[in-house]
Amino acid sequence: MITLRKPKIVIVGAGYGGLMTTVRLQKLLGVNEAEIVLINKNDYHYETTWLHEASAGTLHHDKVRYDIRNVVDRSKVEFIQDTVVEINKEEKKVILENDQVNYDYLVIALGGEPExxxxxxxxxxxxxxxxxxxxxxxxxxxxxxxxxxxxxxxxxxxxxxxxxxxxxxxxxxxxxxxxxxxxxxxxxxxxxxxxxxxxxxxxxxxxxxxxxxxxxxxxxxxxxxxxxxxxxxxxxxxxxxxxxxxxxxxxxxxxxxxxxxxxAAGVRGNAIIEKSGFEAMRGRVKVQPDLRVPGFDDVFIIGDSSLVINEEINRPYPPTAQIAMQQGEVVAKNITALVRNKAELENFTFDNKxxxxxxxxxxxxxxxxxxxxxxxxxxxxxxxxxxxxxxxxxxxxxxxxxxxxxxx
Amino acid sequence: MITLRKPKIVIVGAGYGGLMTTVRLQKLLGVNEAEIVLINKNDYHYETTWLHEASAGTLHHDKVRYDIRNVVDRSKVEFIQDTVVEINKEEKKVILENDQVNYDYLVIALGGEPExxxxxxxxxxxxxxxxxxxxxxxxxxxxxxxxxxxxxxxxxxxxxxxxxxxxxxxxxxxxxxxxxxxxxxxxxxxxxxxxxxxxxxxxxxxxxxxxxxxxxxxxxxxxxxxxxxxxxxxxxxxxxxxxxxxxxxxxxxxxxxxxxxxxAAGVRGNAIIEKSGFEAMRGRVKVQPDLRVPGFDDVFIIGDSSLVINEEINRPYPPTAQIAMQQGEVVAKNITALVRNKAELENFTFDNKxxxxxxxxxxxxxxxxxxxxxxxxxxxxxxxxxxxxxxxxxxxxxxxxxxxxxxx
CATH class of the missing domain: 3.50.50.100 (FAD/NAD(P)-binding domain)
Known part of the structure; x- marks a missing residue:
């Protein structure tokens, strides 16, 4: 008897990109199609774009964050609160402070760091x-x-x-x-x-x-x-x-x-990127049009640690919430396609609203x-x-x- | 023609004692009987006995203070916001940071200091x-x-x-x-x-x-x-x-x-007391039963800088808001008596409620x-x-x- 193991999708980071990927995946995929794991340091998501208000004291910091369990469907997504230490892309596992998690598909959405x-x-x-x-x-x-x-x-x-x-x-x-x-x-x-x-x-x-x-x-x-x-x-x-x-x-x-x-000047990619041996510029990986890492067909990077070129001016798009969320939508579709063994992946194009x-x-x-x-x-x-x-x-x-x- | 100058009563400090003296005096004395001046560093009074709440953050500090003008009758009392530097008891004047004020009767109610x-x-x-x-x-x-x-x-x-x-x-x-x-x-x-x-x-x-x-x-x-x-x-x-x-x-x-x-241990009298040459123990002056300073019939000291003996145990009463307010009531009566040329002054006795x-x-x-x-x-x-x-x-x-x- 052959047991068909469900593919395991791991998303690290519950910022704009990671959370968007998760909520889209939980809509697109049935419970029997894949296992979805979301890993985040905190049990809350925060609005990075509202932090200037919390910092100045004009908006309480509890107003700029919400419990991840408010938006994640726990019947479809396993949530692990832990901190990522490193990604072992050869053995396809995420090393956490207190655990380690194997993946078939990985979405790195760990956010940026001050430069x-x-x-x-x-x-x-x-x-x-x-x-x-x-x-x-x-x-x-x-x-x-x-x-x-x-x-x-x-x-x-x-x-x-x-x-x-x-x-x-x-x-x-x-x-x-x-x-x-x-x-x-x-x-x-x-x-x-x-x-x-x-x-x-x-x-x-x-x-x-x-x-x-x-x-x-x-x-x-x-x-x-x-x-x-x-x-x-x-x-x-x-x-x-x-x-x-x-x-x-x-x-x-x-x-x-x-x-x-x-x-308040300068954002670079997450330190985990370089620590895990990905080729990067200031911690940002120039991803393929389908948002995968060149050479690693099972790893997507989105958000502040990804680098996408604006062809119009031949310079990278600045990292924003808007681009991260749009990337999350595309990654969710592309992973769904991979899980369903469809060859065709969608290319990401930024739609500046x-x-x-x-x-x-x-x-x-x-x-x-x-x-x-x-x-x-x-x-x-x-x-x-x-x-x-x-x-x-x-x-x-x-x-x-x-x-x-x-x-x- | 002889102009009868109204006697000038100066109260320094708008804590429990000073403020009580002021509001009682403005009731007891007519506008033509005396000039009343209240001097305080801040334009507000604060509830010393509520400060532990403001310090812990359980009560906002604006709730433990109120504008002095809320309780002082400005038609009878002149309020000066300034800091007392020294008292020149020989020349009967109060030296302020930005001014100096003469007095006929002085009430020192400057509060204590940490010891x-x-x-x-x-x-x-x-x-x-x-x-x-x-x-x-x-x-x-x-x-x-x-x-x-x-x-x-x-x-x-x-x-x-x-x-x-x-x-x-x-x-x-x-x-x-x-x-x-x-x-x-x-x-x-x-x-x-x-x-x-x-x-x-x-x-x-x-x-x-x-x-x-x-x-x-x-x-x-x-x-x-x-x-x-x-x-x-x-x-x-x-x-x-x-x-x-x-x-x-x-x-x-x-x-x-x-x-x-x-x-949070230990209160001593105000540094102004010793600086002004009053005889004191840890900044507190052992006042007469009528609350005047021995040798200075025109100077009263009340509150944390005054020392009153509890005859029952032959030890000084601890400085509290209760005793300062009761002293303020007696001082107001005694100054009224002096202004009206009555020889008999009331002796202070603490009524512990x-x-x-x-x-x-x-x-x-x-x-x-x-x-x-x-x-x-x-x-x-x-x-x-x-x-x-x-x-x-x-x-x-x-x-x-x-x-x-x-x-x-």
Missing amino acids: TFGIKGLKEYAFGITNVNSSRQLREHIEYQFATYNMEEEKNDNRLSIVVGGAGFTGIEFLGELTNRIPELCQEYDVDFQKVKITCVEAAPTVLPGFDPELVSYAVSQLERRGVEFLIGTAIKEATPEGIFVGKGDEEPYEIKAGTVVW GTVCSLGEDDAIGVVFGKKVTGSKAAFMKKVVDNRALYMIGGTSLVLKKGKLNFF | TFGIKGLKEYAFGITNVNSSRQLREHIEYQFATYNMEEEKNDNRLSIVVGGAGFTGIEFLGELTNRIPELCQEYDVDFQKVKITCVEAAPTVLPGFDPELVSYAVSQLERRGVEFLIGTAIKEATPEGIFVGKGDEEPYEIKAGTVVW GTVCSLGEDDAIGVVFGKKVTGSKAAFMKKVVDNRALYMIGGTSLVLKKGKLNFF
Whole structure:
């Protein structure tokens, strides 16, 4: 008697890409067709694109996460809470901290990591907007600085100085929330608003590289009006316990004292990628059009650790939630095809539905369906985008539970 | 023509004693009888006896303070927000940071200060439950320790270790709130409750010295049940950035690692007292029965900087809100008598209406009207006591605004 073993699909990471893959697979495949295993460090998924709010303290971190069991069908998917240590692609198994799991098909959706470009002191002294843990630590750190200010006989204004490294998407969205939050913090801790100093340092020659210049200029003027000072074309040379050293080009670096340094520039692929011996650039693997790893027909990589070229400009697409979720949809279809022994796999093409960058409460900039929007109209669109991500993964019930429904 | 100058009454400090003096004086004296000036560092009064709640984070610090203008009649009292630097009792003036003010009658109600008994490192590394500033700093510090715990690859359990120095009133009340707060913090920051360690170190041979032993034993067992470890008859020898060193008697001190050290033992009089040349013991002046300073018929001292002997046991009364408010009532009468040129001043006698020590939500111990109470009955009485302080100073409207009305 021959027992036909069901193929085992393992998804590591329950971010946008991994969770989308899982919920699509549980719809596409019958219980008898395959075994599906989802592995994640936490028992919750978090909205990476909302972390700037949790970090600034304008949205509680419990609002940016939800229990994975809310969206995963436990009759079809086994969920394992554990941390991936390494992938043994030759023996087709995932090594976990407390276990190891074999796979027939593997989806690596482990998310990215901050890229500090070797800048001295950043790892030690800068805070990140990376996950729930780092965001609430950053929020608490800023609150502690404000709480301590009035405790010191000799007032140290540097406690109220916040430097944001990076004027990309995350940096700008964080500044939008932060400038909304500062007046609240000033009231909460009896601090004079005039003493607070917010500086954004960006090495590139512009804020929000790649964004429409008209929208960029709107964003900059809005944030400047709320007290942000921009240092553009300026690189952080070093971070210290007292602040940062910056400089333009070859000029002598000078110091900006700051009680809080936030590093919001640069994402690289997950360290597990290189550790497991995949060929990668900054931890990102250039995947095949069907999202498999060249040479490994049973391994898919999606999200921040995958690299897909935008043929129009011959440069990689920046890692976003939107692209990760679209990849998840394609991977689910392709694995279903493989399980059903269909030879034809679908090629991934990114369908850019637009981008909205929040500038805090009721303000944003964006390009949606090819049209530029600013202000409250754009802020409205941002909420639509945020809710859409919830809907795509968890349907209406998740939108009602976790959605941004305060539209007006 | 002779202009009769109105006598000028200056009250420094808007704590329980100073504020009670002020509101009684504004009732007793007509606008034409005297000029009344109240000087305080902040534009708000805070409930010192509620600070343990703000420090633990179980009550927001804005709930433990109210605007002085809510209770002071501005047509009768001039309020100056400034910090007292020194009192020149020979020239009868109060030196402020930004001004100086002459007086005919002075009421010193500046409150106490933490007494660290020269223990090394306490001033630098221990947090205090002293005022609004220190309480919210302590709250934020603990939150930051919890928020940081999951950020570190090598988990440092000492971040979750909290040492409270002192098992007197403040220490015990803080422990009561803290043990209520810890489960919330564990949930908020995804921390295992079992990892949290709370230690109370007391040099005296008992918890709550002076309290009824039966009540003390109730309090200890309740707090132990919630995870507090008591080290009684044990002295803190030194505080460091990593924790404290403790020892019994002459035994070799040993270290208790702790991310948070709270010093809640010992109050001394205000430093201004000694700086201004008043004869004092630990900053407290042994006042006359009419609450005036011996040798200075125009200066009254009340509250934490005054020393009144309890004749029954021939020891000073511990400084409490209750005694400060009763002193304020007598001082207001005595100053009214002086302004009206009446020779006879009233002598202060403390009328102990009882003491209730909170053990957190819905638990307390106390002696009220001579009867011992514990549990929710005592917790109810504690709220009555708290509301009574509000009523005495600001009447019904203040109770409605700031009172603890969640009785059941």
